[in-house]
Amino acid sequence: MVIAKRTALQATALGFSAALLVAACSSGGGGGGGKAAESTGAAKAGSGTKVTVTETEYALKLSRSAFAPGVYTFTADNKGKTTHALEVDGPGVADVRTQNIQGGQQASVTVTLKKGTYKVYCPVDGHQQLGMKTTVTVS
Ligand SMILES: [Cu+2]
Structure with a gap:
């Protein structure tokens, strides 16, 4: 039970950082080569x-x-x-x-x-x- 709970927490944390990554990429100008x-x-x-x-x-x-x-x-x-x-x-x-x-x-x-x-x-x-x-x- 404890293990399952931790896994769920980790999954949530992972999902959160993935969402952050996506947000960072989409507002970052697509690789830095382009003009603003x-x-x-x-x-x-x-x-x-x-x-x-x-x-x-x-x-x-x-x-x-x-x-x-x-x-x-x-x-x-x-x-x-x-x-x-x-x-x-x-x-x-x-x-x-x-x-x-x-x-x-x-x-x-x-x-x-x-x-x-x-x-x-x-x-x-x-x-x-x-x-x-x-x-x-x-x-
Ligand atoms: Cu107006």
Whole structure:
């Protein structure tokens, strides 16, 4: 009984360190060879298919609804009066965002989208909850 208990404990400890290893690897930039920008999924600025994201209080609207895998440049056009920003998050793209955008200004992010579902939203506090989010399905 005592032995079985120890084994279970060890297994738990092993599982925990394995999880830590996985977490360390996935946030470590894939072997250290790549630039920081690559590990987050950001691609070369301005190089992709252009998508305009119109931002207002509190909504965002994309200029395209069909996405195939590839490189996209999302330009956030802040048509509102409040400061907004734009963030893309999904497979291979970890929290790639623009700087804060004042009303009437624009800013862009370029990302490589793979097959899957991406979240596109305004990362300014509370705006996502107010409706400034959408999903993009790449297929
Ligand atoms: Cu916002």
